[in-house]
Amino acid sequence: MKPRLRTICLLTAAVVIAGCSRPGNGGSSGTGGSIRIKGSDTMVNLGQAWAEAYGHIPGSEPPVVQGGGSGTGIAALINKDTDIAQSSREMKDEEIAKARANGVNPLPTIVAQDALCVIVHKDNPVYRLTVGQLGDIFSGRITNWKEVGGNDEMIVLLSREKNSGTHVFFLEHVIRHGKSNGPEQFSPSTQMQPSSQTLVTQIAVSPGGIGYVGLGYAEGADVKELAVADKEGKTYTKPTVANVMNRTYPISRPLLFYTNGAPTGNIRKFVDFVLSEEGQRITEQMEFVPVNNP
Numbered sequence: 426m427k428p429r430l431r432t433i434c435l436l437t438a439a440v441v442i443a444g445c446s447r448p449g450n451g452g453s454s455g456t457g458g459s460i461r462i463k464g465s466d467t468m469v470n471l472g473q474a475w476a477e478a479y480g481h482i483p484g485s486e487p488p489v490v491q492g493g494g495s496g497t498g499i500a501a502l503i504n505k506d507t508d509i510a511q512s513s514r515e516m517k518d519e520e521i522a523k524a525r526a527n528g529v530n531p532l533p534t535i536v537a538q539d540a541l542c543v544i545v546h547k548d549n550p551v552y553r554l555t556v557g558q559l560g561d562i563f564s565g566r567i568t569n570w571k572e573v574g575g576n577d578e579m580i581v582l583l584s585r586e587k588n589s590g591t592h593v594f595f596l597e598h599v600i601r602h603g604k605s606n607g608p609e610q611f612s613p614s615t616q617m618q619p620s621s622q623t624l625v626t627q628i629a630v631s632p633g634g635i636g637y638v639g640l641g642y643a644e645g646a647d648v649k650e651l652a653v654a655d656k657e658g659k660t661y662t663k664p665t666v667a668n669v670m671n672r673t674y675p676i677s678r679p680l681l682f683y684t685n686g687a688p689t690g691n692i693r694k695f696v697d698f699v700l701s702e703e704g705q706r707i708t709e710q711m712e713f714v715p716v717n718n719p
Contacts, residue, residue: 460488460695464498464511465590466620467539467639468680471711472511478707479698488695492620495590502683503529508692510683513539513639514590530686536699537680538714540664541595542643543651544625546632551575553652553661556675560600562635565612570633582615583624583636591621594678595637637676640664641712669714680713 462472469492480487488509498510503524516524516531524531543559545551551574554562561567563582571577585592601607618624621642628634629647643650643664652661655675668674688696698704705715 459486460509460692461507462488462490462498462509462511463493463501463507464491464509465495465513465680466492466585467513467589467591467641468511468537470641471537471680471708471713474707474711475695475699475704478703479695482698485694486691494586494588495593496588499531499683502531502685503527505529505685508684509688509695512590512681512683513678514593515681516683531683532686532688534682534684534688534696534700535679535716536682536696537705537708537716538669539678539680540640540669540674540714541591541637541676541678542640542664543635543637543653543676544628544643544646544648545635545651546628547647547649548632549575549649551651552649553654555654555656555659556599556602557656559653560602560609563595563611563615564600564609565614578633581631581634582612583627583631583634584611584615584617585621585624585637586617586619591637591639592617595676598678599676640666640669640714644712666709666712666714677714 462476469490472490476488476490479485495512495514498507498512499516499520501507502510503520504527515533521531543554549570551570554573558567558573562580563584567573568580569577570580584595596611597603597605600611601609618627618636621638624636624638625642625646625648628636650664652663653675654661660673662668662673664674664676669677682696684692700716705717708715
């Protein structure tokens with residue numbers, strides 16, 4: 426099993442994991458027209474902001490950015506249908522094996538950080554939960570808000586769909602308590618949402634609803650963000666840029682670019698821009714967390 430990217434210090438400069446590539450296979454260059462970027466819906470607005478700013482550099486053409494979910498971007502990379510896969514989760518072992526069998530060397534670069542915000546209806550009196558309580562709620566062991574100090578009201582579960590990297594991260598790090606594999610699953614009653622924006626919209630009109638989205642989607646929305654503690658007795662913290670930077674918010678993650686080997690040419694120029702002071706300033710402006718504090 427490959428080492429988890431979570432073990433990498435997220436406050437250093439973006440990390441390229443050389444162990445994921447093999448020599449002699451070449452890398453991504455983006456020499457055949459616009460750079461193609463596909464994947465994470467969490468990252469799609471951020472990717473578009475980077476692309477727009479990059480396009481203002483003389484001689485540079487803005488990349489074409491599409492969403493669809495981390496799984497969609499990873500599949501496109503495996504099939505050589507994109508230059509960069511944006512992903513809010515690590516590639517799975519079987520995905521890496523499939524890519525290599527197709528002559529693709531998936532190489533990850535951490536380009537930003539994110540907090541997963543747990544959101545409820547603005548009138549819900551509950552204002553904080555532990556990671557353990559969240560696991561019990563989303564797996565269906567806790568079904569009424571009164572069990573966690575709220576009203577006598579059934580909990581309505583909303584989640585991103587299975588193709589989403591946000592879904593996979595929440596499953597592994599909250600429901601399965603940090604394990605990539607296990608018997609724990611989302612409750613069958615969970616309502617899967619096609620996008621983070623749809624999920625936010627549904628929570629805003631569902632008094633009993635609870636869901637989770639990236640920090641950029643929760644900020645300014647008409648919902649309540651819950652404070653979260655790693656476990657009972659630990660400090661409850663809100664999902665903010667500062668709390669991700671100082672590692673006090675327990676549900677945070679790296680956001681990744683995957684390329685076919687080490688990027689070169691135009692793709693290398695774009696990745697360098699994203700990791701530059703200007704690129705990381707855009708990251709913060711879009712309500713994500715920079716890999717370095719610009």
